[in-house]
Amino acid sequence: MKPFRIRLTLIMMVLIGISMIGAGITMAKLFKDSHITALEENMSREIKLLSGTLQFTDMNSADAVSYYTDQAKLISQLTNSRITFITREGKVIGDSEKNPLEMDNHSTREEEVIAAKEGIGRAIRYSDTLDREMLYVAGAVRSEDGFDGYIRLSMGLDAVTEGLNRAWMIMAGGLVLLFVAATFVSYKVASSMTSPLEQITRVARRITDLDYDARVPIQRRDEVGQLAKAINAMADSLQAQLKTIRDNEDLLQSVLDNMTGGIVMINAEGEFALLNKASERMLDVKNSEMAGHSYKELKHHYELARLIEEGVERNEPIHEERSIYTPAERIVRLDGVPMVQDGSYRGMLFLLQEVTEIRRLEKMRSEFVANVSHELKTPVAAVKGFAETLLGGGVTDEKTARSFLQIIYDENERLNRLIGDILELSKIESKRVQLECSPVHLIEFFDSILGTLSKVAEKKKISLSTNVPNELFIEGDEDKLRQIFMNLLSNAINYTHDGGSVKVTAVNKQKADGTETVVFTVSDTGMGIPRKDLPRIFERFYRVDKARSRSSGGTGLGLSIVKHLVELHRGTITVESDLGIGSSFILELPLLQEDGE
Template sequence: MKPFRIRLTLILMVMVGVSMIGAGFTMAHLFKDSHVAALEENMSREINLLAGTFKFQDMNAPDAVAYYTEQAEHVAALIGSRVTFITKEGKVIGDSEKNPLEMDNHSNREEELLAAKDGIGRAIRHSETMDRKMLYVAGAVASGHGFDGYIRLSMPLDAVSEVLNRAWMIMAGGLVLLFVAATFVSYRVALGMTSPLEQITRVARRITDQDYDARVPMNRKDEVGQLAAAINAMADSLQNQLKTIRDNEGLLQSVLDNMTGGILMINAEDEIALLNRAAEKMLDVNSTEITGLSYRELKRHYELTRLIEEGISRKETVHEERSIYNPGERIVRLDGVPMQQDESYRGMLFLLQEVTEIRRLEKMRSEFVANVSHELKTPVAAVKGFAETLLGGGVTDEKTARSFLQIIYDENERLNRLIGDILELSKIESKRVALECSPVHLIEFFDSMLETISKVAEKKNISLSATVPAELFIEGDEDKLRQIFLNLLSNAINYTHEGGSVKVTAHNRLKPDGSESVVFTVSDTGMGIPRKDLPRIFERFYRVDKARSRSSGGTGLGLSIVKHLVELHRGSISVESDLGIGSSFILELPLLQEEEES
């Protein structure tokens, strides 16, 4: 016998043996299931018979447990099953094997739950009382004689196991005989089989169906083995190429998903072929819903859609900016290029970049330059005008001359303050200012602060006061805190009428996240701030009362510096004001400053 035939015969014999063993297991399983099902059915009938013939008594009677226990033992002796009487609440009031008073509540047992739902419940599990695997069947019973609960029958599955063992013995003998016969048949069948070629054919078909994990499990040296090796080598090559393609696709998809700019690809049929996450967020669409549809489905962004349509119709590069609303106005720069392959048009590729913040910063820079130029020009022009007057000899009166010189001096001081504030604001905004934090005793801090500005307040007969807990400390940069409150208190005094009052309060606050902060309020009884001006009060060079600001020497940068210094302390500032009544600036600063990560 040739080696190939021997191998094939052995394979067939093993296959027949495995099939027979599998069939045996299947038959045994079916036999066991059918036998258990028959037992369950029989026990269900017994429960129904008991429900119809049993003499029930009131479950709440004093001797109910004794009565039902006695009856359970009597019925168990007749039917050969363990009998249990259970109330609807799961309390055992009678059992043929154990004292009911020592048994747990059965309300959560599987068979009771099923019986409550379907009338009859079945379960198989290990019994702690009997120390063996049991079959339980419970039936819901409601009697007019005071019983409302379940009758449960149970019996061990040992009998089923014994019958199954006998069946296994019979099947084992049959398997031996069948295996001998299969040996002869397998040899005869192997003569005409061409399983190796069929196996190679099957693998080739699986590879054709893109199952590149398929291989021919063959290690032969003949022509069939060489063919199998060639099939396997081809599958290896295809699998490696597919892996490379998938890796590149994954890399490309990762790049698209993590790009900050939006990518929108329109194919030659004017359909949306690709949309990355950034474009989805920017246009407020879902790629899975819109891919394959016409780009005109983006009609809610009318100006953008028109620009895309213009680029597609001309098949030329596009570089434009448009405003979209999602939900507020956003400025988007659209750069589009036509896609060409082998001189054939494949569609348009668009890059969408949001430039709202860039344009806002450009506008702010432009406004800042204009404001600075204007603010610098005013004192310079005043100095020049009065100096020219003095130099021209037009002023002979010494008193008038001194007045002009005082104006020149004041404008120079104002110019110095303006330049100083601009430099300070520039340092803060460029993050070049580092906090030098230390504990600050607030009561001493405000006493020193009020003493510093008391002279100015006395000139206008304005009362100054501070209400600060004596034990309150805060961690912060004392110089920066002094700059914050000096600006706020100076503004409060400047905009408060004679005889008014300015006060500072501070108290500790526990935040919902468990951290602590200190809330400061600087309030005055001044003229107040119009409601329309409140949102812009912290902008650079923004003045509510421009004439009064100029006369008081204000630069228009004080509150902007305050806001930046508060944020540098990781705090917040807000303002409340009523015209003619006064204003209150509310600051909230953390009690402790977190260390910055290096």
């Protein structure tokens, strides 16, 4: 047993050494991180203090560099750190260590990039100017006195490195002492363990041979005694292990019951062995009724039963889709694999997944691609045709040639608008558009929009009016809101006959749950929308009057973009219309946007 004793001693020493080194590395990292964090917080507070107390001057003035350089040197003496004043464009206009005119543009420095987004930016890197590792903290500052940029403080990390080196020296000394003590203690422990190990091994072998009456007659309080107690408890634990097995079976059953996909198991005799709850709901059957019955009794799903039969008879993996009716049509994907255990065939296992919604979305995507191709082809073909006519010399009349060129120009503009709308819709649907919310004064907001559209309305002698409370504000992304109402009002003007009217109203409303909303109504006296077209009016490329839409320069994506932007604001949009009387688009938007949205 002596070699074993020596090996055990060495193993214990190695484990202790690894633990000590691991603890040392962890403590060193914690020490460094906490110290750097404290420095960052102090420097952030100093920047905020400077932004509130420093006398700023116009950074575009002739003496701005000299002024901010003097200020940087003065503050550097007080804070014992390097001070740098930087414009929004990254130009250094003041530094306590170097001539600003000789310094590179700082717009791409990590701390400035983060500060531009979050207000405060931090970074650690090696400084070529000072030839050492530095901590940089930059804060975005804007002053009414003409300063709009960043104040950056930087400080060397020499103190942190020195403290870390001292900690390593102390830990190294402790490790040597610990190794000496561990050698002595480990040897003693190994000596006390080796003598009863043979007896414990003999008892363990008897228990392995299913002799659960075997016990270790050792009464000690050390680790060997604990091992003996553990072996003695092994037989008693078998019952608990069997209970655990049953619990695991219950857990497996719970997993099967709560799966969203259906599981169907057919045994080697072609009988239902298992149907989970999802498959029961999907096939409208009960496991208790189908268990032990042939899969051929699944008569009301004939196509699915045929597919299961094919998999069972061939004993090969199968991956197909079929439609079932319960009573509505549902598309189900069936994945089947044979169950083989120890070389013997045990039956087939089928996974049923409803893919109705996925296929619907794929169809919509296919239709969208087809519509895009068609919409792109029309202006391209027009441009090509008129350009070929001009290039072929078939038009000698200057007036006709200019009309052809105007058509080419108009079609190119339409193509640009179409591509722009497609890209905008793609960004919105991929959730890459973030709201930049701020309070919007609605009366000023709509005055601006109507002023933009007034000339178009005047050409058709259409009156534009608003009914918006003067004191009403709403929180939202003003650019996105402008895009919504510009689309709706432009459509209203385009589809309203000469001499008609277009009106915008806004009403503050309180819902039953206490939240406040603003209900907007954009109404016109235009041609109206047929009732059959109302459910599809917000679909991409869907047009009620295709000829009128194209002649007005519409891309067919405007209302789809509007709907997505409204939903991005957590709002809703509906439409009401009467043929020959007019249409009303009703938007309901929250008065305030929730944080994090």
